[in-house]
Amino acid sequence: MTKVTLDIEHADLDGSYSTVEGIRVNCTKCGHSVEVFGTSDASARRAAVMMKEECPLGLSNYYDIGDWG
Ligand SMILES: [Zn+2]
Incomplete structure (x- = not known):
């Protein structure tokens, strides 16, 4: 199992009615990103x-959110 540190940044996401504050998370290995x-x-x-x-490399990876939160 490979430990992958996620690159997390604030992002304004499109919600149902207005912009919603969220985060964009990037896989530092393959560049895939998800938004929550x-x-x-x-x-x-x-x-x-x-x-x-979702990450094409993800099944064998452990994703570390670092000191986020
Ligand atoms: Zn990845």
Whole structure:
């Protein structure tokens, strides 16, 4: 299992009615990115789970959210 540190940044995302504050999370290995609503550590952990499912390299990776949150 390879540890991959995620690059996390604030992002304004399109919500149903207005812009919603969220985060954009980039895989530092392949450049794949996911976006989630909210900026808490729970949001970052949710993004890490999404990344594991979506990243083409993800199944053998452990995603570290660093000191986010
Ligand atoms: Zn990746």
